[in-house]
Amino acid sequence: MKIKEDKKGQAIVLAIEGRLDSITSGTLEKKFLTIIDAGEKNIVFDFTSMDYISSAGLRVLLMAAKKTAKLGGKVVLAALCDNVKEVFDIAGFTSIFTITGSSEEAIRTL
Amino acid sequence: MSVIMVLAYVLTRTRAYTDIMARKEITPNQQIGMALIFGVFSIYGTLSGIDVMGAIANIRDLGPAIAGLVGGPWVGIGAGLIGGLHRYTLGGVTYIPCSVSTVLAGLAGGLIYHWRKGEFVGITGAVVFMALMEAFHMGLNLVIVKPFSVILPIIKEIYLPMILTNTAGMGIFAFIIHNLIRERETQRTKELIEGELRVAREIQMSIVPKIFPPFPERPELDVFAVLEPAKEVGGDLYDFFLLDDDHLCFTVGDVSGKGVPASLYMAVTKTLIKAKADIKLGPDEILYRVNNELCEDNDSGMFVTEFLGILTISTGELVFSNGGHNIPYLRRQNGEVAPLPKVPGVALGVMEDFEYFCASVQLEAGDSLVLYTDGVTEAMNPAGELLREERLENILRELNGKTAQEEVGHILHSTRQFMNGANQADDITILVIKYLGQKLLAYRLKNRLAEIEALALAVESFAAANNLPEQMVFQVNLCLDELLTNTISYGFPQGGEHEITVEIVLQGGALVITTHDGGLAFNPLERAEADTSQGIEERPVGGLGIHLVRNMMDEIEYRRESGQNVLVMKKLIKKNN
Numbered sequence: 293m294k295i296k297e298d299k300k301g302q303a304i305v306l307a308i309e310g311r312l313d314s315i316t317s318g319t320l321e322k323k324f325l326t327i328i329d330a331g332e333k334n335i336v337f338d339f340t341s342m343d344y345i346s347s348a349g350l351r352v353l354l355m356a357a358k359k360t361a362k363l364g365g366k367v368v369l370a371a372l373c374d375n376v377k378e379v380f381d382i383a384g385f386t387s388i389f390t391i392t393g394s395s396e397e398a399i400r401t402l
Numbered sequence: 403m404s405v406i407m408v409l410a411y412v413l414t415r416t417r418a419y420t421d422i423m424a425r426k427e428i429t430p431n432q433q434i435g436m437a438l439i440f441g442v443f444s445i446y447g448t449l450s451g452i453d454v455m456g457a458i459a460n461i462r463d464l465g466p467a468i469a470g471l472v473g474g475p476w477v478g479i480g481a482g483l484i485g486g487l488h489r490y491t492l493g494g495v496t497y498i499p500c501s502v503s504t505v506l507a508g509l510a511g512g513l514i515y516h517w518r519k520g521e522f523v524g525i526t527g528a529v530v531f532m533a534l535m536e537a538f539h540m541g542l543n544l545v546i547v548k549p550f551s552v553i554l555p556i557i558k559e560i561y562l563p564m565i566l567t568n569t570a571g572m573g574i575f576a577f578i579i580h581n582l583i584r585e586r587e588t589q590r591t592k593e594l595i596e597g598e599l600r601v602a603r604e605i606q607m608s609i610v611p612k613i614f615p616p617f618p619e620r621p622e623l624d625v626f627a628v629l630e631p632a633k634e635v636g637g638d639l640y641d642f643f644l645l646d647d648d649h650l651c652f653t654v655g656d657v658s659g660k661g662v663p664a665s666l667y668m669a670v671t672k673t674l675i676k677a678k679a680d681i682k683l684g685p686d687e688i689l690y691r692v693n694n695e696l697c698e699d700n701d702s703g704m705f706v707t708e709f710l711g712i713l714t715i716s717t718g719e720l721v722f723s724n725g726g727h728n729i730p731y732l733r734r735q736n737g738e739v740a741p742l743p744k745v746p747g748v749a750l751g752v753m754e755d756f757e758y759f760c761a762s763v764q765l766e767a768g769d770s771l772v773l774y775t776d777g778v779t780e781a782m783n784p785a786g787e788l789l790r791e792e793r794l795e796n797i798l799r800e801l802n803g804k805t806a807q808e809e810v811g812h813i814l815h816s817t818r819q820f821m822n823g824a825n826q827a828d829d830i831t832i833l834v835i836k837y838l839g840q841k842l843l844a845y846r847l848k849n850r851l852a853e854i855e856a857l858a859l860a861v862e863s864f865a866a867a868n869n870l871p872e873q874m875v876f877q878v879n880l881c882l883d884e885l886l887t888n889t890i891s892y893g894f895p896q897g898g899e900h901e902i903t904v905e906i907v908l909q910g911g912a913l914v915i916t917t918h919d920g921g922l923a924f925n926p927l928e929r930a931e932a933d934t935s936q937g938i939e940e941r942p943v944g945g946l947g948i949h950l951v952r953n954m955m956d957e958i959e960y961r962r963e964s965g966q967n968v969l970v971m972k973k974l975i976k977k978n979n
Contacts, residue, residue, distance in 0.1 A: 314887045315851050344876070346883045347947035375876040382953045383946055 312349030333365025437480025440469035444485025470511020482508025532572035637664030638829035705751035735768030767839025777830035884947035893921025
């Protein structure tokens with residue numbers, strides 16, 4: 293799994309490439325915490341190239357959402373593929389996350 | 403004479419005629435009609451007569467005579483009265499004897515009809531009758547008309563022409579009627595035979611299985627069969643049925659003889675086989691028992707050649723026995739065609755207590771078993787050549803990547819092509835059992851998280867090979883990921899290398915996924931599920947995995963067995979739009 297980091301206006305865009313599962317989610321968690329420590333509080337997760345997510349990945353996102361909320365920031369998810377969106381639906385995450393079609397849209401909502 | 407023929411022709415086209423031919427009662431209206439027609443014909447006879455010395459030689463008596471022979475006394479008398487009265491009114495020297503004998507001709511014909519109980523007297527009878535009638539007519543003239551010296555020369559002149567023409571006329575009419583009667587009888591016999599053949603065919607076709615595919619819930623099997631009966635039903639039979647969850651029993655046979663007896667024998671045989679077949683018996687034992695039953699009450703002396711096979715579906719092992727039937731062909735996945743090993747055995751119904759033998763062969767996925775009767779190998783073309791086994795083998799070699807139905811269709815089509823319009827003398831039966839193997843993925847992985855991805859790839863290629871929908875594959879992999887991550891992370895606190903097995907079976911419309919692991923007893927289903935109604939703040943982090951699994955699988959079951967955790971999940975295959 294690869295993570296590409298980009299600063300766009302007020303937000304940090306993290307583009308995930310590959311699988312977000314029990315092995316790789318730890319890497320994402322560490323990355324996220326580093327960014328938060330650096331003072332950021334608005335994160336866009338760009339899932340255009342993410343083809344798989346398991347509950348481990350969901351947990352990281354949930355943790356990220358809680359943390360940024362405490363800091364007065366926000367997490368926005370962008371460009372979920374159909375299978376991933378289905379997982380979010382089943383997990384009930386679509387109602388508690390802001391989900392947009394593209395990362396540009398996501399940035400605009402922040 | 404032509405008038406007679408025309409009249410005969412017209413008469414046969416009437417309803418009364420068909421009724422007479424069908425030996426039904428002639429209705430009074432029909433009787434009146436007939437009397438009138440023959441009466442008019444009688445008058446025509448008078449009018450078309452030839453004057454001979456003051457007397458008229460004619461065929462007046464013919465009408466009533468025929469009317470009586472064919473319609474009975476009342477019709478005859480009726481016609482006779484019409485013709486006779488007309489003659490009476492004409493007067494002349496012979497008016498009394500002539501009128502009287504016209505009526506008598508009708509009566510006499512009717513009496514003969516009565517004597518024959520309505521059956522036509524036949525050509526000879528009719529002709530002789532007419533000759534005698536005319537002789538009588540002439541005699542009557544001699545007796546009644548006075549003076550004798552006057553009538554004698556007249557009679558001498560006309561007696562011969564009178565007798566001859568009337569007799570000839572009767573002969574023609576009788577001949578026509580006789581032929582028509584015979585034709586009608588032939589027609590009736592033909593209908594009887596056809597009716598019988600229809601019954602035979604109905605018996606035969608109603609008892610062989612005709613619903614395809616017969617086992618839609620068993621993707622390991624592709625079965626198709628066809629039975630094309632010959633005109634004279636030939637007694638072919640086929641059958642297939644599951645002995646239990648893992649065994650398919652099938653048979654093809656050919657009864658000696660034709661028609662209803664053969665079809666009945668075939669029905670008995672088929673029923674006996676199904677009744678005697680049992681998972682505890684081998685095919686040789688089944689044939690042995692069926693044979694004894696058939697021999698027991700076999701007055702007819704008929705027998706049946708029969709091939710019987712039992713296929714173990716999970717392994718592809720085929721065990722079979724043969725009772726004198728054509729040895730089936732096995733077409734391997736790679737195109738090789740060879741007959742099954744020969745196994746000795748006589749036809750069933752010949753000899754009691756006959757010991758049958760069995761042989762076995764191993765089927766691989768993609769192999770086709772082709773069973774047939776000699777309606778195929780002994781199919782004949784117009785030149786008199788038989789199709790024979792070699793040609794059939796070539797036809798089988800042509801099969802390539804086809805379904806069982808396509809294979810049967812191809813073999814049948816090739817057989818018909820060979821026959822090239824020649825008559826089909828025997829039933830043609832073709833049964834193809836295509837073994838597709840059990841679609842199975844069996845995977846072993848070590849208790850390391852990294853191995854889950856490799857499993858996912860194996861699942862993906864299994865799915866691709868079986869055309870499973872992409873979303874389904876994603877969800878199956880996700881479920882396996884969740885469950886195995888749990889097992890690997892928490893199932894072996896002692897550490898060390900352990901094995902987890904995953905088995906995925908494609909079983910008619912669903913994927914059944916079974917996992918085995920020897921870790922700590924743990925039932926993932928007991929874990930509290932995530933409450934998806936809670937917002938971000940309240941949501942606990944745990945419980946998501948099992949929540950996903952429960953929602954993505956249609957069925958899920960846990961059990962602890964021999965120190966192992968066993969989890970069985972089922973997901974139905976839904977076709978994507």
